[in-house]
Amino acid sequence: MYQFFVEDEQVGRDFITITGQDVNHIKNVLRMKPGEVVRVSSQGGHDYYCSILELTDDFVQLDILDSEAAGTELPCRIYLFQALPKGDRMEYVIQKAVELGVYEIIPVAMKYCVVRLDEKKAQAKVRRWQAVAESAAKQSKRSRIPNIHPVMSYQEALKYAMECDRHLVPYENERGMRATAEALAAIRAGESLSVMIGPEGGFAQEEIEAVRERMQVISLGKRILRTDTAAIAVLSMLMLHMEMHVLE
Numbered sequence: 315m316y317q318f319f320v321e322d323e324q325v326g327r328d329f330i331t332i333t334g335q336d337v338n339h340i341k342n343v344l345r346m347k348p349g350e351v352v353r354v355s356s357q358g359g360h361d362y363y364c365s366i367l368e369l370t371d372d373f374v375q376l377d378i379l380d381s382e383a384a385g386t387e388l389p390c391r392i393y394l395f396q397a398l399p400k401g402d403r404m405e406y407v408i409q410k411a412v413e414l415g416v417y418e419i420i421p422v423a424m425k426y427c428v429v430r431l432d433e434k435k436a437q438a439k440v441r442r443w444q445a446v447a448e449s450a451a452k453q454s455k456r457s458r459i460p461n462i463h464p465v466m467s468y469q470e471a472l473k474y475a476m477e478c479d480r481h482l483v484p485y486e487n488e489r490g491m492r493a494t495a496e497a498l499a500a501i502r503a504g505e506s507l508s509v510m511i512g513p514e515g516g517f518a519q520e521e522i523e524a525v526r527e528r529m530q531v532i533s534l535g536k537r538i539l540r541t542d543t544a545a546i547a548v549l550s551m552l553m554l555h556m557e558m559h560v561l562e
Contacts, residue, residue: 315351315352315353315455316340316344316346316353316452317352317353317355317451317453317456318332318340318352318353318355318452319355319451319452319459320332320354320355320356320357321356321357322356322357322358324356325356325360325362328377328378329367329376329377329378330354330362330376330378331374331375332373333372333373336374337371337373337374340366340374341369346366346369347366347369348368348369349365349366350365350366351363351364351365351366352365352376353383353455355456355457357458359457360381361384361386361457362378362379362381363379363380363383364376364377364378365377385457386455386456387415387456387458388552388556388557389560390502390504390505390506390507390552390556390560391417391418391505391507392415392416392417392509392549392552393416393418393419393420393474393475393506393508393509394407394411394416394418394509394511394545395471395475395508395510395511396411396419396420396421397422397423397424397427397513398421398424398427398465398513399427399513399514400428400429403541403542404439404443405446406542407419407542407545408443408447408450409446409447409449409450410450410545410546410549411460411545411549412447412450412451412454412456413450413453414549414550414553416460416549417460417506418461418462419460419461419462419463420474421440421443421464421465421466422466422467422468423465423466423467423468424468424513424517424518425515425518425520425521426513426514426515426516426518427513431465437464439465440464440465443462447459447460447462468521471510472524475508475529476508478505478506478508479505479506480497480505480506480507480508481507481510481529481530482508482509482530482532482548483509483510483525483529483530483531484509484510484511484533484534484544484547484548485512485517485522485531486512486516486517487516488531488533490533491535493530493531493532494532494533494534494551497532498551498552498555499559501552501555501556502560503560507552508529509548511541511548512544513541534547
């Protein structure tokens with residue numbers, strides 16, 4: 315079953331109208347036909363099962379079959395603060411993070427980041443990253459498309475992260491998984507959670523010292539993980555814990 319996203323104004327009492335690029339995708343790429351069932355999520359957070367009623371060059375009309383489709387979001391909002399990795403690894407992190415249930419992704423320029431983006435390149439990257447997030451949200455049947463923020467400095471990222479209820483910083487030099495298990499066990503439904511992931515070169519000492527008194531520094535095990543692996547590892551831990559133990 316395919317997933318699509320619409321604005322609230324596209325949702326009527328009995329029908330939903332899809333417009334824009336998705337029309338061509340539905341009609342000419344997927345070659346869908348009237349009667350086929352799709353899942354639709356609105357900007358306001360509502361999920362629907364719908365049947366295709368009519369296809370034209372300008373719109374696709376859907377008949378709402380069920381306005382209470384099963385939600386797919388985690389019970390907590392995870393904000394991933396990802397240090398800029400080299401190559402196309404950021405796209406990989408975004409794709410997998412969206413599949414694992416992240417709420418927002420904030421690219422962060424840290425001291426030991428290999429990549430340095432000027433403003434023009436950064437804006438183009440963010441547009442591309444948002445498209446990756448939308449594609450991953452459709453594939454994984456998410457109820458919302460996570461927002462990809464413009465690149466932040468480390469200090470800007472810390473300020474934004476502190477607005478969350480809880481804060482986790484996986485650090486390669488931290489030892490012992492007991493604190494990690496305790497941090498997971500403390501999470502409650504409805505909370506927001508920031509996760510700060512360091513770059514290929516690791517956190518600078520001053521970057522770690524800046525968070526030790528305000529955030530919970532944790533270990534992800536005895537092995538040193540690449541920055542993209544670390545993001546996926548901690549999000550997998552959080553998803554598993556929330557799906558099993560944190561109730562809506």
